[in-house]
Amino acid sequence: MKFTIGLFLTALLGFAAPLYLPWWSFAVTSFGVALLIPQPPGKSFLVGFCALFVLWGMHTFLIDTMNAHILSEKIAPLLHLGNSGFLLILVTALIGGLISGLAALSGAYATRLKKA
Amino acid sequence: MRIIPFILTALLTAGLIVVLDIQLQIGGSKTPRLGNFLSPQKGFWQNAEPIETQFNLNLTSDKLEGKVEVYMDERMVPRVYAQKVNDAYFVQGYLHAKFRLWQMEIQTHAASGRLSEIMGAKANGVDFLRRDKQFRRLGMVYAAEKSLKAMEADTLTKKAMDAYTAGVNMYISNLAEGQYPLEYKLLNYKPELWSNLKTALFLKYMSFDLAGYENDFEMTNARGIFTKEQFEKLYPYGQDSLDPIIPRGAQFKEPGLAVKKPAGVDSVYLQFKEAKTIVDSLIKPDKSNGSNNWAVGGAKTQSSRPILCNDPHLGLNLPSLWFEMQISTPAYNAYGVSFPGSPSIIIGFNDNCAFGFTNAMRDVRDYYEIKFKDASKKEYWFQGRWQPATIRDEVIKIKGAVADTEHIPMTVWGPTMYDASFPDPSGTGKAYACRWAAHDESNELRTFILLNYSKNYYDYQNAIATFSCPGQNMIFACRTGDIAIRQQGSFPAKWRRQGDFVMPGEDSSYAWQGTIPEEDNIIMHNPPRDFVSSANQLPYDTAYPYYLGGSYPPYRGFIINRELDRMSGITTDDMKALQTSNYNIFAEMARPVLLKYIDSTSLNTNAKKYYSLLQQWDLRNDAKSAGATVFAVLWDELMKAMYKDELGQTKLPVPWPDESTLLESLLKDSSYEFADDITTKDKVETVSDIMRIAMDSATAKLAGLEMRDALLWTKYKDSGIKHLLGLPSLSRLHLISGGGEFSVNAFKQYHGPSWRMVVELTNEVNAYGVYPGGQSGNPGSRYYDDFVDTWLAGKYFKLQLMPEELMKQQLKDLKGHMTFSKS
Numbered sequence: 001m002k003f004t005i006g007l008f009l010t011a012l013l014g015f016a017a018p019l020y021l022p023w024w025s026f027a028v029t030s031f032g033v034a035l036l037i038p039q040p041p042g043k044s045f046l047v048g049f050c051a052l053f054v055l056w057g058m059h060t061f062l063i064d065t066m067n068a069h070i071l072s073e074k075i076a077p078l079l080h081l082g083n084s085g086f087l088l089i090l091v092t093a094l095i096g097g098l099i100s101g102l103a104a105l106s107g108a109y110a111t112r113l114k115k116a
Numbered sequence: 117m118r119i120i121p122f123i124l125t126a127l128l129t130a131g132l133i134v135v136l137d138i139q140l141q142i143g144g145s146k147t148p149r150l151g152n153f154l155s156p157q158k159g160f161w162q163n164a165e166p167i168e169t170q171f172n173l174n175l176t177s178d179k180l181e182g183k184v185e186v187y188m189d190e191r192m193v194p195r196v197y198a199q200k201v202n203d204a205y206f207v208q209g210y211l212h213a214k215f216r217l218w219q220m221e222i223q224t225h226a227a228s229g230r231l232s233e234i235m236g237a238k239a240n241g242v243d244f245l246r247r248d249k250q251f252r253r254l255g256m257v258y259a260a261e262k263s264l265k266a267m268e269a270d271t272l273t274k275k276a277m278d279a280y281t282a283g284v285n286m287y288i289s290n291l292a293e294g295q296y297p298l299e300y301k302l303l304n305y306k307p308e309l310w311s312n313l314k315t316a317l318f319l320k321y322m323s324f325d326l327a328g329y330e331n332d333f334e335m336t337n338a339r340g341i342f343t344k345e346q347f348e349k350l351y352p353y354g355q356d357s358l359d360p361i362i363p364r365g366a367q368f369k370e371p372g373l374a375v376k377k378p379a380g381v382d383s384v385y386l387q388f389k390e391a392k393t394i395v396d397s398l399i400k401p402d403k404s405n406g407s408n409n410w411a412v413g414g415a416k417t418q419s420s421r422p423i424l425c426n427d428p429h430l431g432l433n434l435p436s437l438w439f440e441m442q443i444s445t446p447a448y449n450a451y452g453v454s455f456p457g458s459p460s461i462i463i464g465f466n467d468n469c470a471f472g473f474t475n476a477m478r479d480v481r482d483y484y485e486i487k488f489k490d491a492s493k494k495e496y497w498f499q500g501r502w503q504p505a506t507i508r509d510e511v512i513k514i515k516g517a518v519a520d521t522e523h524i525p526m527t528v529w530g531p532t533m534y535d536a537s538f539p540d541p542s543g544t545g546k547a548y549a550c551r552w553a554a555h556d557e558s559n560e561l562r563t564f565i566l567l568n569y570s571k572n573y574y575d576y577q578n579a580i581a582t583f584s585c586p587g588q589n590m591i592f593a594c595r596t597g598d599i600a601i602r603q604q605g606s607f608p609a610k611w612r613r614q615g616d617f618v619m620p621g622e623d624s625s626y627a628w629q630g631t632i633p634e635e636d637n638i639i640m641h642n643p644p645r646d647f648v649s650s651a652n653q654l655p656y657d658t659a660y661p662y663y664l665g666g667s668y669p670p671y672r673g674f675i676i677n678r679e680l681d682r683m684s685g686i687t688t689d690d691m692k693a694l695q696t697s698n699y700n701i702f703a704e705m706a707r708p709v710l711l712k713y714i715d716s717t718s719l720n721t722n723a724k725k726y727y728s729l730l731q732q733w734d735l736r737n738d739a740k741s742a743g744a745t746v747f748a749v750l751w752d753e754l755m756k757a758m759y760k761d762e763l764g765q766t767k768l769p770v771p772w773p774d775e776s777t778l779l780e781s782l783l784k785d786s787s788y789e790f791a792d793d794i795t796t797k798d799k800v801e802t803v804s805d806i807m808r809i810a811m812d813s814a815t816a817k818l819a820g821l822e823m824r825d826a827l828l829w830t831k832y833k834d835s836g837i838k839h840l841l842g843l844p845s846l847s848r849l850h851l852i853s854g855g856g857e858f859s860v861n862a863f864k865q866y867h868g869p870s871w872r873m874v875v876e877l878t879n880e881v882n883a884y885g886v887y888p889g890g891q892s893g894n895p896g897s898r899y900y901d902d903f904v905d906t907w908l909a910g911k912y913f914k915l916q917l918m919p920e921e922l923m924k925q926q927l928k929d930l931k932g933h934m935t936f937s938k939s
Contacts, residue, residue, distance in 0.1 A: 015157075018157045018158060019157060022152075022158075023137075023151055023155035023158045023159070024133045024136075024137060027129060027133060031129075059156040059161075060156050063156065063162075063164050063166075064161075067164035067165060068167050070164065070167070070895075070896055070897070070898060070900075071160065071163060071164040071165075071298075071895060071896030072164065073845075074846055074895050075160055075845075076845075077845040078302075078843060078845055091154065092156065092161070095136065095150075095151065095154055096154075096155075096156075098132065099132055099133060099136075102128055102132065105125045105129075106122055106128075106129055109118070109121045109125055109126075110122050110126075112118050112122070113119060113122060
């Protein structure tokens with residue numbers, strides 16, 4: 001249950017924050033969720049990672065589909081990611097997931113400081 | 117110890133964010149801020165426009181006087197219906213910004229020497245700082261400031277520009293970071309507000325492009341290695357094949373301004389064969405920034421109404437230079453293409469008439485050698501005494517480095533282009549000032565705006581009368597039956613060869629002695645031959661009482677006039693066929709000469725094959741033609757074999773003689789003096805010898821092309837339309853296309869007909885047009901390049917002046933509806 005709530009909360013805040021704040025502001029909210037819902041470090045990382053991986057993956061997949069892949073096929077070669085949007089979506093999702101996961105992980109370790 | 121994993125992971129997270137939040141240096145270029153760039157909410161993904169987007173808006177502004185309705189048609193051409201004329205310009209500014217903001221800004225940054233601010237001093241092997249310095253030194257900002265003064269002194273243009281600027285800025289001010297055009301995200305910078313000065317800068321950039329070609333330094337170098345007789349043969353004035361805009365044999369009256377050569381000009385200035393070290397003048401606009409335009413009178417058309425055609429040839433880029441639109445106001449109803457960066461329709465038509473342009477090609481930029489008293493450059497020698505120079509300081513901001521300041525000494529001639537602190541490339545240390553017509557106060561926008569209003573021939577005359585620079589062949593047709601053309605501009609009255617070379621800067625008698633009087637710029641109105649035309653050839657024959665220095669290709673003009681002359685019962689389809697014709701008129705004249713001098717019996721198998729390809733070629737530069745490639749390669753090799761030895765007498769750059777010069781010499785004279793290879797002492801080569809050399813090297817080149825499967829004209833030419841940053845995936849490259857320099861369809865590698873338009877002035881105007889681009893500047897939009905294939909196929913879109921009622925009825929089939937109203 002904690003896992004699912006964490007997942008949704010991380011994704012929700014991770015979407016809302018960058019609407020008004022810099023692109024990386026989701027790292028702060030992912031960190032915050034991990035503080036709010038303490039879990040073992042491994043699980044926290046997974047919550048943070050999965051939330052943003054799925055969020056960014058789905059968001060960009062949706063954008064790309066509605067765009068009929070016009071732009072992703074132009075940007076992928078610029079970043080040496082082949083000629084289709086597939087890798088571009090994957091890399092985008094991985095970056096979001098990784099930053100969020102690491103932020104959540106440090107959040108999890110931070111909760112342990114209080115206990116000590 | 118529990119703090120350690122926390123610190124480690126926190127640092128790792130922060131570190132990752134920092135690395136992804138900065139531009140990384142990879143190779144010669146910088147990446148975007150990758151985290152931001154990939155962010156679905158901020159980065160490039162936001163530029164991926166849903167293909168079903170409807171462009172609907174409802175905006176209010178206190179800058180508006182009334183209401184404006186905009187309907188985006190199925191090709192994304194905005195139809196603007198404004199109650200007040202200036203409101204239309206406000207909305208035009210808004211729409212230009214909405215669809216083309218990045219190009220508007222980068223073009224004005226380039227014009228004002230501000231690219232280093234965005235790109236850094238150097239990137240991808242391009243020296244942006246030197247480029248910026250060149251534009252500052254040339255006085256681009258100085259020129260734009262002077263033009264702005266004239267444009268703002270005129271209420272008509274001032275109000276239009278104010279409204280336009282307000283419209284652009286309304287768009288920019290409401291722009292969230294995620295909505296920045298893609299290129300801002302790639303290069304990591306932000307748009308700045310627009311200003312009237314930027315509109316002036318944009319128009320100056322067109323002057324640079326169209327009235328900025330000269331080769332005074334190269335010609336000066338050539339003067340150093342040739343005798344006067346040789347020079348006149350290599351760089352003659354006029355051509356035999358010339359069919360001028362105002363036909364040969366026109367009677368010129370006494371010139372309104374008598375031009376005097378300075379005393380001692382022969383010993384000081386027209387002094388040949390005495391080597392001087394003078395250098396190349398850096399970035400140049402394309403020599404062939406030319407164009408075609410013509411208008412035929414009702415006596416020659418099927419509808420008995422005039423037809424006007426225009427296709428300006430420019431560098432072809434994405435986003436395109438042009439943006440198509442309709443502007444309807446109570447005062448006029450105009451349709452055509454506009455310049456993102458400037459108000460009004462530039463080339464187009466209204467209910468009554470049509471208008472278009474080709475470039476005049478006159479040389480209106482000259483250099484003067486300056487002697488400064490000392491390194492402070494505060495004084496220079498002029499008219500026998502030291503004169504004070506004012507210093508104009510221009511600060512060039514540089515991304516990632518401290519700003520640089522150019523101290524430009526302003527002389528009586530103009531800005532000092534080169535001196536010790538901005539040395540010429542071979543470092544002679546000498547100083548040269550630049551005199552350029554574009555430096556003079558002028559208001560070109562007035563002409564464009566008044567043409568939109570024009571109802572008849574007199575309106576046209578009045579509209580074009582004040583246009584100064586870049587000089588243009590302004591063509592006009594009206595449904596009353598009038599057709600007209602005039603080479604319009606402010607042209608210096610020059611003596612023969614004045615300004616072809618660098619001139620002495622201490623002597624006022626070398627100055628331009630005045631402007632050619634208005635009445636000596638001849639207008640051709642309803643001529644008996646029933647057509648008017650121009651294709652960058654000389655405007656008059658060389659009997660014209662003023663020297664027409666410049667560079668004028670004769671061939672397109674020749675074929676257009678020949679075709680129009682023989683045509684009758686003309687329809688718009690006939691005009692489209694002529695506009696997209698790949699027929700190579702130069703080859704028609706040159707092939708017999710090549711075949712005459714090639715000894716076909718002595719050719720090897722390979723050479724024979726190419727010889728017969730040439731012989732059997734249909735003279736059309738079609739995409740799949742091999743003969744066109746054979747001709748082009750062989751002609752190039754002949755030019756090299758003929759002139760390389762003469763031009764090689766100096767290490768300095770010298771201009772190549774024109775194709776017409778070689779062709780006309782060979783037609784006249786089988787013992788051409790330049791055939792002799794001056795590097796062989798014991799032998800005097802003949803034209804046939806040179807032709808053999810040319811055929812040998814052409815055969816080798818052609819065999820190489822054939823091995824790479826590149827013998828067909830389209831492969832050899834390898835045309836494309838490049839994104840302004842040159843990024844391949846944002847460009848359209850390796851297009852299958854015909855045409856070329858000597859065809860009416862002058863599509864070269866990256867240069868060609870940037871807008872094709874055919875307008876028949878029937879009661880309901882019957883017009884067609886297309887440009888190689890798309891209405892959106894966003895590479896993530898389906899409208900980014902959707903006209904390219906139509907353009908490539910030589911097809912056109914129907915252009916219609918639509919009444920607002922009709923647009924309203926079709927609303928559900930349109931791409932959007934925008935309303936702008938007074939707040």
